[in-house]
Every structure is written in structure tokens, then in C-alpha cells.
Amino acid sequence: MLPDFIIIGAMKSGTSSLFHYLQLHPEVGMSAIKEVDFFIAENNYGKGVDWYRSQFTGNFSKYGEASPNYSKAHYFAGVPQRMHDLLPDVKLIYLVRDPIERIISHYTHNYSEGREHRTIEEALETLSDNHYVMCSKYFWQLNHFMEYYQGAQILVMPSRELKYERHSALQRVFAFVGVDEMFYDPAYEEQKHQSSQKRRKGRLSRLVLESPLIKTLKYYIPDAIKDPIKKATRPEITKPTLRPELRDKLREYLQPDVEKLQAFTGYSFSSWDI
Template identity: 35%
Template sequence: MALCASGDERTSAAVVDFIVIGAMRAGTTMLNDLLAQHPEIAMARMKETDFFIDTKNYRLGTDWYGSQFAPGARLRGEVSPNYSKARDFPDVPRRIHGHCPAVRLVYMLRDPVERALSHYAHGWSMGRITLLPDQLIGGPQYEGMVDASRYARQLAQYHRHFPAEQILILDFESFRADPQPHYDALLRHIGAAPMPVPSARRQNESSELARVPKPLLKLAQGPLRPVLTRVFNPAVRGQLRRLMARGPARTPPEFTQKLRDHLCDDLTEDAATLRAMTGQAFPDWSV
């Protein structure tokens, strides 16, 4: 197991061997579930610990971070898609490298336009986005959506601190179509023993969260989240979520062609840069 070296901002150290850095709405919940079923791996109790973000949980310190992982596992990993949102959360790659220079990184991608649209739908369901699609264009929430889909830009931030061989790029569409070879590559990358792809126990819980009344959701996803994570295991948290999901679903408005066209215009250049950076074709993408 790799021990994170002490960085220049902490005197203690936490243990983590690999981090799935994103992208948001690109199958990271599925990856977390598949990896959690591997007998050698302990995934963080809190999916999306956001530990390496200074405005979120970094202030809690590495002892808190270490407490997120069950003891005794050969490998420890976490999934935090906010680590690949450089516009909103800058300097994450430098902070990760300061603590964990040998960590293995995993970046799961999907069609950048479809990812951004899913980002919008999720934000609407969670009550974080209230603007209609055409009202969104050009505003700060739109820019945040686009930034998270600019994979080449995100990857360039990590290449400043990590060699390319420490970062595995996975395509969500390809993974879903033929999971075993991609799962094999993932396990090799993080140093885990090979195994057949387990069944995904749960897909992303957005459909349930969209039915939780907004005041309860705001509490559960805000100040109560660290307490719920510490006290209840993932299975119990899922039961609580299902109990709260009693209201009508918040259904996002239909995406307009205008929004799709703007996203295509804003993401085509970055997608071309990504193909040049990685040597991967991503043939099924829209840009």
C-alpha cells in the first residue's frame, strides 16, 4: 500500500493508492460500486470526500481523510469528480501531488456535450439550477458545465504534476458496451488482482434524489452529510434516501437545440486537443 508523502501543507499523512478524479456524470458512481466489490480494495466511506479541495474538506486534515477508509485493505481509493473542475476548484492536482506523488489516477470520460447536458439535468433535479436551458447560456453555471467537459484542459492541469503513465483515461461509452477489458485495464493500473466484472449494485441515485423534498435534500447534502456518512454505512444511507424520496420528481426542462449548438461550439476544440493528447479516438462522441 502506498503511503502518501507529507506535503508542504500538512505534517501528518493519509493513505490512498488511487483516486478517480472524474468526470462528473460520467459513470463515477458505477466505478465506485465496482471497485468497492473487489476483495483487496477499501473505497472511501464518503463517495466524493472532496478532501483535496481547500474550500471543502481539506481543513479537516489527513487524520479525517484516513478515517474514511476501512483498515486492513491492501488498496485504498476514492472517487471525487470535483477534482476535475479546475475553474471552480483550482490547484487540486498540486495539492494531491504534495501528499501523494505516486498515486494512480483514473479519469472516466463521456461525450462532453452529453455530459454537460446530464450535468444540467442533475443540477435541476437537485435544485441547484433553476434557469431554463436558453437562460443558462453564457452565465456562470453554464461556464462551470462547459469547464467540466473540457477534458483536455483538466488533464493538462494534472500533467503539470503527474507523468502520463500515472493517469488512466477511460471512455464511459466503451466501458459500458464491453466492460471486462476496461475493468481489467483499471485493475492493472491501480495494482489490484484481476477479477470478473461484478454486477453494479446501484446506478446513480439521481432519480431518488429528484424526489426528496428540497429542504430535506439541502440538509442531507449540506451540513448533515458528514454526520450521516460517519454514523451510517452506504446501505443504510441508501435506505434513508429511499424513505425520503416521497415527493414528485423534479423533471428538468427539455434541452433546446440552441443549448446543444452552443455546447458543441464551445467543446469541439477541446475534444480535438484531447484526442491529440491521449491518442484515443473517442469515435462515438458528438464533437
């Protein structure tokens, strides 16, 4: 099997939650692992199409995957073209959130994983070509896909709708994908992957969670098992705040991209601090 739809991002915008909710739909078969990253040359593209097909099993009407790295064109080049070469008719779902809040969440995630050692002020000292900032330039990222896919193949959804208007948001997603939009599961009442309190990886956490066995199996281990391990082995950290001057600088830098996204989607994004 090959996917009928792909959640392309954005990172830290609710992709894990949407992946989980779609898994519950009886007509939808999601990939064996969430972040397949097949169309990224540096990751799994070299494994070949047969490997990619093997990620989709079972008897379902529609199949899908979610790889937020696909919408990091500044970092992973050529994704839309590779995708279109294999899947010219695939549908794309792009979740977006307040760009500045996404940047803070992205930084906090990297810091908690031990991949970021700078303060957030240091990490955002230069905005041009900044990895955190580029991931929040949603229209710029989306424009790379629009070179190959028609607008009717793309669904842009504010992650705020998935959080606060979940039923109607999921109905839109189901209708877009082409499955029963009225399907409901009681688990849809649950908020998945809440991240208000992060924990930083320490030596003990790395020994446990980065052992060869766990790294191999991490995508298959339920959160109910992983989360208590993280809680027991990682110290809590506090989400950073931005100086008003830096926040203003980010607003000014991101505003043109937000305006283009508004024009493309028809959304006002009035809740965003831009």
C-alpha cells in the same frame, strides 16, 4: 493509510458506478465516504492528513477514493499541487463521456437538487467560463494534473466502455490500479446509478433529506433506503433538450478541447456528438 489511486472525475460520468464496482474487489479498500474532497481548500483540506488517513480502513492491497470535484479547476484551485505534495506516486483515473450529454446531465442534476432555477438555455447563454461547460473541457481540466503527474500515472476511460464493455473496462482499471484484473463479481452485471428519470427536490423532500441527521449520515445510508424516499418525496422531471443552434454552438466551442484529448489518449471518441 493513504490512497494508491484517485478517481478525479468527471462529474456525471460514471464515478459512482466505478466506485461501487471497485468496492466489490477483495483487494481494494475504498474510502468510507465516496466524495472525500480532501484536496479542496474550501471543503476538507483543513481537517488535516490524519483525518484523510482515517477515511481508509481495513486490510487491503490498494486503497482509493473518488472525488469528481477534483476536476473542477475553474472552481477549486490548487488541487493537483496539494495532491502531489502528499501523494506524488498516486494513480489517477478520469472518466469522460460525451461532453454535451454531460452538460445536460449536470444541469438536470442541479435542477433536480433545487440548486438550478434557470432553463438550460438561460444557464448556457454564455459559454466562456460557464461552470457546466468548463466541467466538460476534459483536457483543460486534465492538463492541470499533468503539470504534476506523468502520463503513465493517468488513466482516461470513456464512461461508455464502463457501461457497455464493463468486463474489459474493469480489467483495465484493475490492471492499472495493480490488483487481480481477472476478479469477477456477479454484481458487475448490474448497472448502478441509472439516471434516466430525475426527480426535483420539493419542500417535503428537503424536510426529509436535508434534516441535520440525514445530512450527516447521507454518505453512509444505502441507496436501497435513499432511493425510495426520493421517489416518494420528489416529483418527476423530464431531461431538457437543446435547440439545434445551441448544440451547434457547444460543438464548436468544445471541439478544440476534444481534439487535444484525442491526441493525448489515442481515443477517437467517435460516439460523441462533437
